[in-house]
Amino acid sequence: MSVIASAPAQDAAGTRGVSLELSGLHRSFGATHALAGFDLALAPGELVAMLGPSGCGKTTALRIVAGFDRPDLGAVSLDGVDLTPLPANKRDMGMVFQSYSLFPHLTAGQNVGYGPRLRKVSAAERDRQAEELLELVGMAGMAGRYPHQLSGGQQQRVALARALAVRPKVLLLDEPLSALDAKVRLQLRDEIRRIQQEFGITTLFVTHDQEEALSMADRVAVMRAGKLEQCAAPAELYDRPATAFVAQFVGTMNHLPGQVVGAAKVRVADRELPVDGACPAEGTEVNVLLRPESLDLEPAAEASAAGRPGEGQVMLATFLGATTRLTVRLGDGTEAKADLPSHRAVEFPVGSAVRLAPAPRPVLVVERG
Amino acid sequence: MTRLFTKLGAWGAVLPLLGYCAIALGFPVWAILWEGLHQTNPTTQQTTVTFANLTASWHGIYLTGLLTSLRLSLLSSVISAVVGLFAAYAISQSRGRYFKQAVLTASGVLANFGGIPLAFCFIATIGTGGVFLSWIQNVWPSFSLETFSGVALVYPYFLVPLMVLTTLPALDGLREQWKEASANLGGTSRQYWRHVGGPLLLPAALGGFVLCFGSAFAAYATAKALTSGTVPLVTTQIANILSGNVIAGEDNLGMALAFNTIIICGLMMAVYLPLRKRSAKWLES
Amino acid sequence: MTTISDTEPAAAVTTPARDKRGLGLRRVRWWRVVVLGVLAVYFLVPLASTFWFTLYTPGTHTFSLAPYGQMFSAQGFGTSVRMTVEIALVTIVILYLLLVPAMIAVQLRLPKLKPVLESLAMVPLVLSPVALVVGVQTVLGWGLDQDPGTPLFQLAADLQNQSFPLILPIVYVVIALPFAYRSLESGLRSVDLKTLVEASRGLGASWPVTIWRAVLPNLRSGLLSGAILTLALVFGEYTISSILQFLPFSVWIVQDGQGATSGQLAPAVSLLSLLLSWAVLFLVSFLGGRRAVGRPDRSS
Structure with a gap:
């Protein structure tokens, strides 16, 4: 039974991957706290993307899971078994690095066969496995090529095959696409997802590209300053961000000035909207967070363009296909972005006076400081 | 047309260097090869092709000199290559910028430091009347700087830095990811060195060794200043012949000896260059 | 040698997370110290004793920087x-x-x-x-x-x-x-x-x-x-x-x-x-x- 043939078979039998848990991880480098109490749990077969600005600790967390680094405090466990004391080479994790991780003196096939070779698999069996895995990642017939004869995207495919060759319990991806061209990146993104689902392998994926995270992952873990901000399915993360940081970090967000006018009610652009989550006391000046797609526009009288709240002038129109993004400068100088269906956007040419019309849905607010 | 022009311009920039080397390096080498294979009859002034010089240079004291040179080069370059490789690894692992820069520049100077000044330094240290001679003779009573072992002790002083200089780029080219990838795939540290690190470094290490060997073989001034000719080496023998300490009629024997060293040099380069090429492909891209 | 092998494991116990890469570099460190130490001795001692040699005149037991000045007038x-x-x-x-x-x-x-x-x-x-x-x-x-x-x-x-x-x-x-x-x-x-x-x-x-x-x-x-x-x-x-x-x-x-x-x-x-x-x-x-x-x- 080969690796590839056995993986889906296991799925059919109902054994899908393992669960991975990171609990209370702390790690500091000198004065910087890369991780300050980081928790994350992955269900069997799940792909979770760790997303965050650079320096938020996501790579450190991944390296701790792989065993390249040790936490100052906290533990990593697989199916409830603590891995923390195990060295990297006893962990059964397959890792794909950012780039240049293939051994340059070995062919693609030998690279894939490296793990099995350490496990004393016979040469013939290794070659067969390597050929199958390379075919799986779309590299059929390239086993004899050396890394320097392969493009960046092809190298990452081989790296993925190499990681899978040791039948890892967990797959770790450390920004595997960030060094590639945009087009190759999109293509490889889909393939990684397909292979991951085919194997049903629990996968932890580090990226700083939110689009990548949102499009590939079952759940996205947004990190900030060494802690988990929120871990949720992409749609939930986008629609119901748990914190202002998540709201601002994921997707485009407008910050419009408003005022709390009652219990969980905020007045913005001359409308009253219900507040989702924490709401400061009545009378507090706040920023209301609104997605461009939940902002509509109405024509406004020319004369009042500079005066009344929520009114302004269209500065820029960016055609995005089905929608057009209009940038509006308000009377107080703040800019708002509104996404309108393109056929409606033509009603508001650049320079025209408009009034913002937020959709009547619950919104997040942050105090203005 | 412009493409052709830029290509021509580029060749124009390279050719002077190649031409210079052909004259300043190639011409003398050719002269040695030519003279080494010819003999001028003192009475008739006729020049004939002969292998007599070469044959003579492979016999008697000259054979001894050649063998001693080879033995000395082998011993000192093996020591230097091993020590230099470890030193280069230790340096490549260090994170201190100043330390690394200091060692690198020092290697640059010291690799260049063969010759008379080096001999002076060691004579002052462990030569006759040297500061530390008695220390060394406590552990090694028969030690003297003017012997084979004395010279072999001095040569690493410029060979180790040379080894460091030639292998450091390769060691710096060893990526941390490879070590991590190997561990990740289940490899121990030993397995990493056996299957990845070792094979990757081998060409650079062998190349460095070959350079050290060639450099030791070519050295003259240090040995001459240390031993005044008591240890027979090819280079000192050549110099002796040149300065006229020979039987008449053996003028071209010096050429034949020089001929031998050039052959050794050619062999070293023939071994070194393919190794260098391979190492560059793996580690310096 | 003994000091090195004595202190290293102790250091390893008290600060387990010190080693950034955690891939057995701790084992590597002691030989690094030894190699660099031996080389430092080999490379520095001849220089130091040369310096000593130029300063010290055994016959008169005197120290002098004279050789460094003399060269200019030679x-x-x-x-x-x-x-x-x-x-x-x-x-x-x-x-x-x-x-x-x-x-x-x-x-x-x-x-x-x-x-x-x-x-x-x-x-x-x-x-x-x-x-x-x-x-x-x-x-x-x-x-x-x-x-x-x-x-x-x-x-x-x-x-x-x-x-x-x-x-x-x-x-x-x-x-x-x-x-x-x-x-x-x-x-x-x-x-x-x-x-x-x-x-x-x-x-x-x-x-x-x-x-x-x-x-x-x-x-x-x-x-x-x-x-x-x-x-x-x-x-x-x-x-x-x-x-x-x-x-x-x-x-x-x-x-x-x-x-x-x-x-x-x-x-x-x-x-x-x-x-x-x-x-x-x-x-x-x-x-x-x-x-x-x-x-x-x-x-x-």
Whole structure:
């Protein structure tokens, strides 16, 4: 039974991957706290993307899971078994690095066969496995090529095959696409997802590209300053961000000035909207967070363009296909972005006076400081 | 047309260097090869092709000199290559910028430091009347700087830095990811060195060794200043012949000896260059 | 040895997370200390004892810095130093006039020639200077075998002019090639030459202006290191100049400098030139500034 043939078979039998848990991880480098109490749990077969600005600790967390680094405090466990004391080479994790991780003196096939070779698999069996895995990642017939004869995207495919060759319990991806061209990146993104689902392998994926995270992952873990901000399915993360940081970090967000006018009610652009989550006391000046797609526009009288709240002038129109993004400068100088269906956007040419019309849905607010 | 022009311009920039080397390096080498294979009859002034010089240079004291040179080069370059490789690894692992820069520049100077000044330094240290001679003779009573072992002790002083200089780029080219990838795939540290690190470094290490060997073989001034000719080496023998300490009629024997060293040099380069090429492909891209 | 093996495991227990990479580097550390320690002794002790030797006069039990002062007043010092400096300068100029355009052209337009250049630059490392000088002498001899008055005879004679033997810089260029090549190569590696040249050419600069104003300033660290190494090499070179029977500094110091001051002068000069060239090289290596030696820390 080969690796590839056995993986889906296991799925059919109902054994899908393992669960991975990171609990209370702390790690500091000198004065910087890369991780300050980081928790994350992955269900069997799940792909979770760790997303965050650079320096938020996501790579450190991944390296701790792989065993390249040790936490100052906290533990990593697989199916409830603590891995923390195990060295990297006893962990059964397959890792794909950012780039240049293939051994340059070995062919693609030998690279894939490296793990099995350490496990004393016979040469013939290794070659067969390597050929199958390379075919799986779309590299059929390239086993004899050396890394320097392969493009960046092809190298990452081989790296993925190499990681899978040791039948890892967990797959770790450390920004595997960030060094590639945009087009190759999109293509490889889909393939990684397909292979991951085919194997049903629990996968932890580090990226700083939110689009990548949102499009590939079952759940996205947004990190900030060494802690988990929120871990949720992409749609939930986008629609119901748990914190202002998540709201601002994921997707485009407008910050419009408003005022709390009652219990969980905020007045913005001359409308009253219900507040989702924490709401400061009545009378507090706040920023209301609104997605461009939940902002509509109405024509406004020319004369009042500079005066009344929520009114302004269209500065820029960016055609995005089905929608057009209009940038509006308000009377107080703040800019708002509104996404309108393109056929409606033509009603508001650049320079025209408009009034913002937020959709009547619950919104997040942050105090203005 | 412009493409052709830029290509021509580029060749124009390279050719002077190649031409210079052909004259300043190639011409003398050719002269040695030519003279080494010819003999001028003192009475008739006729020049004939002969292998007599070469044959003579492979016999008697000259054979001894050649063998001693080879033995000395082998011993000192093996020591230097091993020590230099470890030193280069230790340096490549260090994170201190100043330390690394200091060692690198020092290697640059010291690799260049063969010759008379080096001999002076060691004579002052462990030569006759040297500061530390008695220390060394406590552990090694028969030690003297003017012997084979004395010279072999001095040569690493410029060979180790040379080894460091030639292998450091390769060691710096060893990526941390490879070590991590190997561990990740289940490899121990030993397995990493056996299957990845070792094979990757081998060409650079062998190349460095070959350079050290060639450099030791070519050295003259240090040995001459240390031993005044008591240890027979090819280079000192050549110099002796040149300065006229020979039987008449053996003028071209010096050429034949020089001929031998050039052959050794050619062999070293023939071994070194393919190794260098391979190492560059793996580690310096 | 015992202190090292005693303290290391203890340190490992108290600070388990100290080791950044956690891949058994702790085991590596003690041999690193040993290797570097032994090498430090091997390389520093001869220098230190040379220094001691130049200061201390055993007969009178006195210390004096005199040898360092005496060299300036010694007979023939000025002539030989001037001659050597001139030879060094000519060597450096010829070397760079040949090497800089060639290396830039190879980097930009003829990458296929790079191995050729590289191997050429390696040959002098293993070619015995004694053999080289034999060849040079032979060639010069052929010239002098011509009838006096012919151009070839004149050329051979001019090359061996006692006051300024042009043949020495010509040969030294070959000998210095490996070191200059290496310095320039590391300089070129830290600069994105292609972008630099394209930017300058795109702004309308001619080739000479581009090289002079855009490329050379970026290579100054490499150029300076190469020049200093060449200077040091010319000052220390003994084999070729002595066999060709010229009297530059290195030969003078061995022949004339030794007698007067109980042999302290020559080591003093050697030591001084070694330390000086190292110090200058070390300082120059920071001129480039951006050349990062350590790899960036991954703590994100």
